[in-house]
Amino acid sequence: MGQSIGIIGAGVIGTVVGVALKNKGYEIVGIASRNAESRQRLSLRLDSLEYKDMADLAGKSDIVIIATNDSAIAAVASMIADQGGFRPGQTVVHFSGALGSGILQPARAAGAQALSIHPLQTFANAEAAVQMLPGSVFTIEGDNGAMSLAYQLVEDLGGSGFRISAEV
Numbered sequence: 017m018g019q020s021i022g023i024i025g026a027g028v029i030g031t032v033v034g035v036a037l038k039n040k041g042y043e044i045v046g047i048a049s050r051n052a053e054s055r056q057r058l059s060l061r062l063d064s065l066e067y068k069d070m071a072d073l074a075g076k077s078d079i080v081i082i083a084t085n086d087s088a089i090a091a092v093a094s095m096i097a098d099q100g101g102f103r104p105g106q107t108v109v110h111f112s113g114a115l116g117s118g119i120l121q122p123a124r125a126a127g128a129q130a131l132s133i134h135p136l137q138t139f140a141n142a143e144a145a146v147q148m149l150p151g152s153v154f155t156i157e158g159d160n161g162a163m164s165l166a167y168q169l170v171e172d173l174g175g176s177g178f179r180i181s182a183e184v
Contacts, residue, residue, distance in 0.1 A: 019042070019043075019078040019079050019165075020042075020043045020044075020045045020076065020077050020078045020079070021034075021037060021042050021043065021044050021045060021077055021078070021079045021080075021081060022044075022045045022046055022047075022048070022067075022073040022074055022076060022077030022079070022080050022081070023044065023046075023047050023048070023058070023081045023083055024047075024048045024049070024070050024073065024074070024080065024081065024082050024083060024084060024092060024096075025048075025049055025081075025082065025083035025084040025085075025088075026047050026049035026051060026054035026055050026057065026058040026059075026083075027049075027054060027083065027084075027085075029083040029111045030047070030049070030058060030081070030083035031058055031061070032149050033081060033083060033111065033173065034047070034058060034061075034062050034081075035061065035062070036149055036150075036172065036173045036174060037169070037172060037173070038062050038063075040172040042172070044062045044063075044064040045064060045065065045073065045076050045077050046059065046064050046065035046066065046067045046073045046076070046077075047059040047062065047064055047065070047066055047067065047073075048066075048067040048068065048069070048070040048073045055067075069099075070092060070095065070096055070101065071095065071096045071099035071100065071101030072101070073101075074096045074101030074102060074106075074108075075100065075101045075103070077106070078105070078106060078107070079106070079107050079108075079109065079165070079169075080096070080101075080102070080106060080107070080108045080109070080123070080128075081109050081110075081111075082108065082109070082110045082120075083110070083111060086112045086114050086115055089110050089112060089115060089119050089120075090119050093108070093119065093120050093121075093122045093123055094122045096122070096123070097122030097123060097125065097126050098122075100126075102122070102123045102126035102127070102128045103126060103127055103128065104126075104127030104128065105127070105128075106123070106127075106128040106129070107128060107129045107130075107131060107162045107165055108120050108123040108128050108129070108130050108131070109130075109131045109132070109133055109158075109166075109169070110131075110132055110133075111132075111133055111134055111135070112132065112134065113134040113136075113155070115132065116132050116157055116158075116182035117130040117131055117132040117157055117158035117159065117182060118130075118182060119132075120132075124159070129158070129159040129161050129162035129165075130158050130159055130162070131156065131157070131158035131159065131162050131165070131166050132155075132156070132157045132158055132182075133154055133155070133156050133158075133166055133169060133170060133177070134154060134155045135149065135152040135153070135154050135173075135175065136152065136153045136154065136155065137149070137152040137153075149173055149174055149175065150173075150174030150175070151174060151175065152173070152174070152175040153175060153176055153177070153178070154170045154173070154175050154176070154177040154178075155177065155178065155179075155180045156170065156177045156178065156179045156180065157179065157180050157181065157182050163179070
């Protein structure tokens, strides 16, 4: 693997993606979440550090996964960018099915690549999601330079993916 991952958001998606990628040998640098209990639970499960400062975690990660609820993705991306957490060579990923990679424009402005990867699967809770994720189909949308990583992540999550356009 060789690429470190920071996960922002410790809910269902942060948990299922973190568990799956950790099981595939990725280094999970840390977990950031405004919910201290969720942050602690996931950091213990993944044997990774807890971060209160999202930009600090992002700055230490090659791949930044924003796994917050959809309504927070833009604000989180802007805040991290404003605090200098994004850089060239990084890839920033969200898993929202309702938003394209354009919501990550602040990351792109700092030189990072942006991806939207979405499992075509609903998850009732984190434990069910861990069991149900393998075999899922994912849509992939984002920067051309990050497509090989997107397909690799989807494969490592146990799924198969296909590329879609952000344009409607």
